Structures are given as structure tokens and as C-alpha cells.
Amino acid sequence: MNLELSARRSSAHFLFSRLAVNYLKQFFNGEKMYTKEFLTDIYRTLYTIRVFEGRCVKLYRQGMIRGYFHPYLGEEAIAVGACAAIREDDYITSTHRGHGHCIAKGADIKLMVAELFGKKTGYCKGLGGSMHIADLSRGNLGANAIVGANLPLGVGAALGSSLKEDGKVTVVFTSDGASNNGVFAESLNLAAIWNLPLILVLENNQYAVSTPITESAREPDLYKRGEALGIDSRQIDGNDVLLVYESVKESAEKCRSGKGPAVIEAVTYRHGGHHVNDPGLYMPREKLNYYLSIDPVERGRSYLVEQGGMSEKDVKKIEAEIEAAMDEAIEFAATSPELNFKEFQHIVEDY
């Protein structure tokens, strides 16, 4: 491989530092790169996910929510930054860890809690639950309980857009573990040769359940798998919502101008175990502490306060609103009916 190429390839790191430096500069010399409104929306979404997951984990422990529950705690910046960078009618396909994507794409938390409670009023009438939650009204094609299976679906959504020429992009959220599954390479290759408006956001939280990525990949830089297929690929800090936002925004513009797909490897870390019942004891304490110290929600908060210039008081007000909305959502879900068997039979009668 020649040097220009190798230079182009390391663009990931250049980009990372460039963006970092940029906003830090603007951050420190106080000039505003982002409006207060924008930073407020960003923080609202970050905090909503944080509250949603925190409260639902409690409800799970109380037996109000059953089945598998994979919290998005610690990864909020990725869903929020990515979804803020695309349009309401753009598509996303989500994962088994999908609450954050769903909220960031604009879902109503009432209908989300209702779904987790298995109620008729939920997004999937209580038939799907956490691992299948979908919000077609906002272009969220849904969570998926088969790791990697949402990649081909995302390729299809992007393919549809390129056939319809509807100018939409599709963001496929995926994970380090999924990058070892065959559909990852297959799907990226299809996106590459068909030059699709697809952005693959790889949430590299460094574990597949308890298996560290270092045990399932000899080359730990996963974005290189995109490069090898001829896709513009980069690695970024997934805990900085503005950095994610900028990266996805840039890729989305490329997609819409017909320049084809992108891979963005966003490095992050879970704030807890794989699912609610996993204590995550295999996660080294100091490493966890480091990631807690760069908590993406905290970071979004300081952007709002320091860049957005919002007063501590006003931030607290927003947080209170969100907590109240969550109370409401839980109340709504708790008092909602379930689908009865007759209604159910009607849905499946032609199966």
C-alpha cells in the first residue's frame, strides 16, 4: 500500500484530534460553536436516556419488567450525537441495547415503558419488548435480538433510499461483538459496491457480554474492517456527544452527496454489566472509573452550562421536567391494558 493511501487511512486519528482541538479551543476561548438551543436538546436527550434506563432498571428489579434488558448506560453520547446529526425521517436500525437509539430518534417514552411492561399501548403492543422495540413513525426500524442481524436490514433501507432517490440516510448502530459476525463484512461490502447512503456506527464498548474484544479480534482497531472494503472509516471517542455529532454529520453529508457509506467506530464502555442481572465483575475497576470520570452525560451537561451558558438552576429545572415525564410514562404504562387473547388471535390468524 502506498503512502498517500496510508496517510488517507490514518485520517481517522487526524479527524479525531482536529475535532477535539476545535471544540476545545472554542470551548476554552468561550466562543460558541453550538447554540444554547442545540446544546439543550442534546442534553435533554442524554439525560432522558440516563433517567429512562436508571428507572427501568429499578422497575426490572421490582419485577415490573421481564425478559432481557441491556442498559445503554454509559453509551448515551453515541445514540444522541448520531441521531442529532440526521433528520427525523432518516432511518436507523438498532441493536439488543436499543433503548438509547429509540429515545434519541425521538420516541415517546410513554410508549416505550408501556412496551417494556408488555402492554397493548406499547410501541409493539407488548409483543416485542425491549429487544424488539421499534418506532417506525420516526424511522427507527427496531432493536434486534440477533446480534448483527440489523446490518442487512439497514443496508436494505439505504438501498431503498438509493432506488427511490429520497435523499435519506440510514444509520446502522452495531457493536464490537457484531463485527465478528459474517453479516458485518457482507453488509458493509454491499453498501460499498452499491455506494449506499449508509453510516455504520460501531459502538465499541470493548466487551461482548464478558468477552473482551481483545480476545475476539487480533486487530483491535475495528474500523479497519471497513477500510479493507474500500469504505471511508474512522475511529472516534464515543463518549463525546459533540464529536459523534460532527463525525456523523460529516458522513451524512457525504452520503447525501452520493459519496457512499461510512464506518464510524465509536469507542466507549458500559457503566455496568451486560444486562441488568450481570454485575460485570470482569470489568476492571480502574478502567470503569476512568470511563465514569468522562461520563458522556456529565460532559453534555458541562457543554450546556459552559458553552451553552445555561445556569445551574435552569439545568436542574430541565432535569426535573425529564424526571417528571418519566414518572408520567411509568404511570401511563402501569395503568395501560394488555392485549387480550382474542385481539392476539386476530393479529396472527393468517400465520
Added chain:
Amino acid sequence: MNLELSARRSSAHFLFSRLAVNYLKQFFNGEKMYTKEFLTDIYRTLYTIRVFEGRCVKLYRQGMIRGYFHPYLGEEAIAVGACAAIREDDYITSTHRGHGHCIAKGADIKLMVAELFGKKTGYCKGLGGSMHIADLSRGNLGANAIVGANLPLGVGAALGSSLKEDGKVTVVFTSDGASNNGVFAESLNLAAIWNLPLILVLENNQYAVSTPITESAREPDLYKRGEALGIDSRQIDGNDVLLVYESVKESAEKCRSGKGPAVIEAVTYRHGGHHVNDPGLYMPREKLNYYLSIDPVERGRSYLVEQGGMSEKDVKKIEAEIEAAMDEAIEFAATSPELNFKEFQHIVEDY
């Protein structure tokens, strides 16, 4: 990526030129890098494949052979060079285009023709045919009619060797089309993280049936897919049997010394269509002519004559022997019995 790395990575090309220069030098200043015996064996095998395929294609046209038949014509250097570089008890897994691999690994052409004729005396008792021909006695785990499916099988053979510590290597023959299938990336990744003694020889003949690789890959250098997974990967001229031999030999030594897997992309071209009934009209004439002009069998012949110093007369003698052996093999197959239904029922009674 840093420069050392990029330097290491371009080793493919260095190696290519190094080898090329080497044997050319030794070739021109007349010193022998290879013994006459070695070059004789190499040519014998090359010519045997050429004769086998040529004759069997005729038999197919006469209706003596049925089903799918994918000739190896034009790709002989890859199977011959690769199998000459490993031991008789090493493993290979083969493809739908597997006659060359089978012969190069030491199969008896009698039993091969018998299999293509569907006879009881064939390698698979006539149950497998061309696309499933296997010769376990020589470590050939068999052809495969599912493109890509032989990769996991090869990983398993190599895994077994690493568990048994039997010092064997496994050569997995695969193809450009297979590199777009999920098992390609999955299997290479397993070989990489488990540091298996596996050599993937990718026969890039630039087409999947009639689909040019340029339409199914945005990055046409397929060996880079191995690099992205942290595997020592290179691209070589697949029409030079000695170059293939040297590359596989070097990789096999690495494997046996515990240094892990390798990917060797051997670029080649079919001398005809995808299967016997495909005229291959989509193959540009001038390109085909170019590859005919560097015919791997011809090349092997001149190595034997010019480096090996064998007289034209002796070469002709060898060729005559091989043609006679092929006559015998056909005679054997033609006069062999078929499995009868009772014998068949016995084989499948516990299914």
C-alpha cells in the same frame, strides 16, 4: 497507522518482487535454485491437471460425465505450487473447482475419473461427484458445492492440529467470490485470534461466474481483508508455480513455528468459462490472450527445460506417460461397476 506498519504491510509486493528477481537472476545466470527432480514433479502435476481437465471436459461433452463441472484450466500453478509446499499429511479444503487441488494433493486419477463417472470405485463411491470429491487418505477434506463453506471446515482442521499439536498445517483454497461471503471474514478472524496453522490461498480469477470482482468489491485488493483482521497477508502472481510454492512454503514455516495464519491472494484467470457449458463470452479476448500467453503449465514446462535442464525429448516422454495414465484411468472408470441400490440402502439405513 504508522509507517513501519504500512511498510510491513506492503511486504506482499516486496516479497513478490524479491522472489521474482531471485529466481529470474538464478535462472539467467544459470545457477539452479531447484533440482531437476523437484521441477519434474512440479511439471508432472501441472501437466496431469491440464490433461485430466481437458480429457474430462471432452467426456462431459460426450455425456459420460454429468452434473456441474468447473474446470481448473489456467489456475494449475496455484494448486500445484501450494500443495508442493506442504506435506502429504497436511490438510487442504477445496472448492467447487476442486479437481486441481485433488490431483496436486496426490490423488489417484483413476479414482477421480471413476467418481466423475459416478462409479462405486470412485473416491466417494459415486455419491459425491465433481463438487464433493474428497481424498481423506491425502488430507484432502474435499471439494464443496457451497461457495465459502470450506473455510470453517479448514479452520476446524487447523484448530484440531493446534489442539493435538500434530504440527500439521491446513491450506484452505478459496476464491474471489467467496471473499464476499460472511464465513470468509468470520473464519479468518477465528484463525487470527486462535493463531491457527492455516494458510488461506485465495484464487482470485477475477470472476464469480460472469460477475467481475470489480462489481462485487470496491477495494479490489482482496488480501487487505486479511490484513484488517491482523493476519499476515499478501498478493502474488498466481500463474507462477514457483512463486506460489515459495509463498506457501514461507507461510507454512511460519505456521509450524507458531506464528499463526496467512492469507495469500493468488491472482489468476480462467482459460475458459465458469463451467463446461459456459462459453465465457463476457471474458475480454485480449485479457484472456494475455493470460494464455503466461500459461502456468507452459511456464512450468520452461522451468523444467531451462532451469531443470531436461531435454525436450524427455519432457515429451513424461507427457506421453501422463496421457497414457489418463487413458488407463478412463478405462478403469468406464469398466467399473456402480453402487447398487441394496449397497446404497445399507449406507443410509441409519439416516
Added chain:
Amino acid sequence: MAREIMYREALNEALREEMRRDPSVFLMGEGIAERGGSYKVTVGLLEEFGPKRVMDTPIAEASFTGAGIGAAITGMRPVVEILFVDFTMLIMDQLVNQAAKYRFMSGGSASVPLVLRSQGGVGNGLAAQHSESLEAVFYHIPGLKLVMPSTPFDAKGLLKSAIRCDDPVVFLEHKQLYMNKGPVPETDYLVEFGKADIKRPGNDVTIIAWSNMVPRSLEAAEQLAAEGIEAEVLDLRTLVPMDTEAILQSVRKTEHVVIVQEAVRRGGIASDIAALIQAQAFDYLDAPVEIAAGINTPIPFNLNLEKQVVPQVEDIVKAVRKAGYR
């Protein structure tokens, strides 16, 4: 009398007509564009509709099928071709866990109007990985429709219905049927799902079949007629939905049943039909339901053995005799 065309030409017409009618219909598969398909079903479509609607794919069955599903969810009507039904084993997750369940899991907020075309059955020495009959696998998956036409007329009318269906349809052709000719109207018509077709009326015994076992059963019926046994040959055409009414009507009439299936006997659809008949027509049967099916084995390469592992005309005739007199 009506024009006669080949099964594969009838399929080609169906695709062409639906693509003209509805711009959201497009095709994906290996070698379907440039090459017009391994069995020439898509010949000429690239020329008429261009490379965006007739797409050649890499050998990545799972992902291009999944891409079809994703496109279907977002408003397209893809027709995805898998070259051999044996290769559908590579797309099972996308088909079973995604396509079949998507409408259900999303609480009905979206549907998957995908047609999955493939072809199965023994050919001429294509061996164990290119000759299977796997319809029973799809039959068992709630959410999938399953269509297996036996004539050019049915092929065209059913493929058009499949393309207009809002749920995923597995549409299985048979490699030995492609060159068969039959009358096909030039006019636009549909064949409705869930309607079996009596391909030959008879009062003595009911022969239930689908796909390539239908012409074979008709041959057997002719031989039996010579012996004075009038067999009714019922072509199910769609396995899901299944026309149980037509089956029971015929059985109540003939009181003798033979089910013919190319797929291996164990766990095949024939067993499901037999179970249905014994449950719902118990009192009409005066002999057990007979099944003529493939024997439990992969398909051998050797041509003589290949013939012996799937039902031939003689086997059907034997089964009818067995069902007739005990």
C-alpha cells in the same frame, strides 16, 4: 386455443408485468441481470428496467436477502432470488428470525412484502448440495407464505399474487419444470393463494401433490385409468395457506388418499396433511393415508440412485394400489 409458453417464460412475464405496474418492485440475485439467471427466468429484464431494478449481487446470500427485507419494510417490493433452495440454509436467520417475525414483533406497525424465489428438487446429477426439497422447513415457520406452482399458468398467476402480497412469500420453483410448456393467457390475471386445483378429476382415489410431483402424478393417473382406477389429482399450489377444504372434499368423495412428495419422508409436509386428514376425515377413511415420498437420504450424484431416492411414476402407482386394497 391459448398460447403455450414455458414455465420459466411465464415467470419472466409475471416479473415483467409487475415491474411495469409497480415501480417499487425490483429484483436481486446472483447472475440475474447480465446473465438473465441460471435458469433464464430473468432474461431481458435488465434491458427493460436497468441495473437499479435488476441487481446482480455478490455471493452474500444472508445479507442481500436481509437487504431485501429492509427495503421491503421501507416501502419497496423486492423479489430476491436464491439460486438453489439448498443455499437458503445460508439465509435462515434473515428469513426466519427477521422477515417472518417482523410484522409480529413490531406489533403490526410494518409489514415485509418480500418474495423469496428459489428452486429445488433433483436435476441431473447435481448431487447433495444442489438437489434438495426443503419446503417443509419454511412450512413450519409462522409468518411465511409458501408457494410451489407446477404449471406455467399457475407459475405466472401465483408469482404476480406473491409480489402483491404484503407478507413474505417463499416461492419455490422446480428445476425440472422450467422448460415445461402450457397455456398461459396474455391477459393480466392472478391465481389466489389458498386455492388448490384439481388437475385431474376422479372418484376412486385422491392423489395430493405439488410442484414437480404433479405432472408425475398425472402420468401415474393415466396408467391407473388403464387399470380402471380413476384418480383425482389435487395440486395444492400453495402450501401456506393450504386449501384444507378442497383436500377434505376430495377425500370424503374418494375415501382413499395418496400424498406424493419429492422431499424426504421424515418430517415432510405429507405427514402434516396425513395428520390433518386422519383428524378431520377419520370416519371417511377405510384405509390409511398412503405417502409416496423421498427416502431419508441426501441426494446421491449417481444418476440411477438419484432416480431411486425420489418418487417415480411407478412408486405413485404402487402407493395408489396400496391405498386402494389392503
Added chain:
Amino acid sequence: MAREIMYREALNEALREEMRRDPSVFLMGEGIAERGGSYKVTVGLLEEFGPKRVMDTPIAEASFTGAGIGAAITGMRPVVEILFVDFTMLIMDQLVNQAAKYRFMSGGSASVPLVLRSQGGVGNGLAAQHSESLEAVFYHIPGLKLVMPSTPFDAKGLLKSAIRCDDPVVFLEHKQLYMNKGPVPETDYLVEFGKADIKRPGNDVTIIAWSNMVPRSLEAAEQLAAEGIEAEVLDLRTLVPMDTEAILQSVRKTEHVVIVQEAVRRGGIASDIAALIQAQAFDYLDAPVEIAAGINTPIPFNLNLEKQVVPQVEDIVKAVRKAGYR
């Protein structure tokens, strides 16, 4: 009286004993080493046998299964775990086109002593992609053995037999059985394939079941006994090979049959058994064979609906009454 241990502990013992006995036995799967398996079946094996024989794998089901097949062909005895039977849809090509057919295609020159462990069935709101019962799919594939134990005793004895079997075995556990306790001898023993087990003798009706439907059928039998109906509960234990003799014997005795299956009704194994009985015990039946099975639907997340889509004790009792009096 014999020591009682859990189903999952019995499986663990089987693996441990076979790994001690035979160095060619090794394990592959996701989270089976460090974590001891999602259902704790492989707990402690990493410690005893080390990381080379107890391997954690990436999420690459098709390829690590295929690796198991390749290792088996070359002399190892791998036990590969797929976390949920739903995920076996990702390995179908390797299982169906490779493992099941390899011995056949190679003309018997090699065999594939692979055990594919997985678990299925409804749990507690695990929804559509983690709750299926897919045994019918494997049942239809020639070359695969199919084992589904219902008790700790059978689990241990059958897994040991599976590991010693020279052909590929699909070994399906049930997530609701793992914590069930039962007597398991400490001594080394095997349970032979193809031998059904009468878990409860009775003369009035035969209830045929496997896996988690066995304990449920036993409960139903107790309720029926209270009404004076003595049901015989026949646990098939292995579906391939199937103990047809035991089935026919019991049916000839009771003349009434109910088959209970958690999997969806359409195309399920129950239909195959019903077809077999009507064919081979036609004259003994004075009522149709009844089937209590899952309804044709993916599994809903909602817990109440989840219960209603698979057979419960009441459903079995109802089916028995139906089979008894018409």
C-alpha cells in the same frame, strides 16, 4: 436412594466425565469458559481442562460450528454450544449442507462426531427470537441425530452417548428444565439412542411427549387420574432415531393417543408421529390421534400471551378428553 442433582448439573457431569475419558473431546461456545455458560452448564470445566479444551468464541456461529465440523472430520470430538436454538438459523448451512451430508458425500470415508448443544422453548418473556422450538427443522434433515432429554438422568446418559456417537447429534435442552432436580447415579452410565421411556404407565390413553412437555404431561396425567383416566406418558427422549416400536405398543394397548409438542402445530414432529400411527396402527385406533401443540405464531413478549401460545397442563387434559370420548 440415589443422589438428586439438577438437569444442568447432570449435563455438566456428562461433559466432565467424557472429557476426562477422551482427550479428543473439547468444547466451543460463547461465554462457556470464563462465564461457565449462560445457563451454567459448563461451570468449572475451564478450570479443570484449560482454555484449549474449553473455548470461548466470538459471535460467529456459522464459522465456529463449521470449525467444529472440520475438527470432527479430522479426529476430534467437539461439543459446540449455540446459546439459543433460535440462533441455529445462523448455522444451518454448516449443519445441513456440511455436517449432515459429509459422511454421505465422501462415500463413507469420514464421519462427523460433532455434538451441537443448544436450548429452546419459551422462558419468561424472552420474546420471538429467544423462545422458539425448532426441532422439526433438524428432524427433517437426513444424517442428523436429534436428542431432547426431559430429566437429569436422561440428560446425562444421552449427552454421554451423543459425545460417543460418530455422527452429528443435535442435542436440544430446554431453558425451563435446567433447574429441575432428579436422581442421577454417580456411576458411569449411558442412555441408548432410539429407546423411548415410559415415564408413567397407564392403560386408557397414551400421551407422547419430549423435553419440557414431559413434566407437563405428567402433571396432566395426575389430574386425569383423579378423574379415573389412567394415562401412559411416553417420553421419546430421542426423536432421531425414534422408538416407533414403543409408540405402537403403547397405542395398541390404549387405543387412544395424544401427542404433545411445544413447537407450533404446522409441520411439527407431532404430525409425523400421527401419520406414522395412522399408517401402522390404523385398525387399533377408535378415535383420531389428538395433537396438543403450540399455535402458529412467533412467541409474544407479553407473559400472559406467552403462556397461551404453548400447551399448558389444561390443554393436555382437554386433548386427552377429546381423544377419549367423541
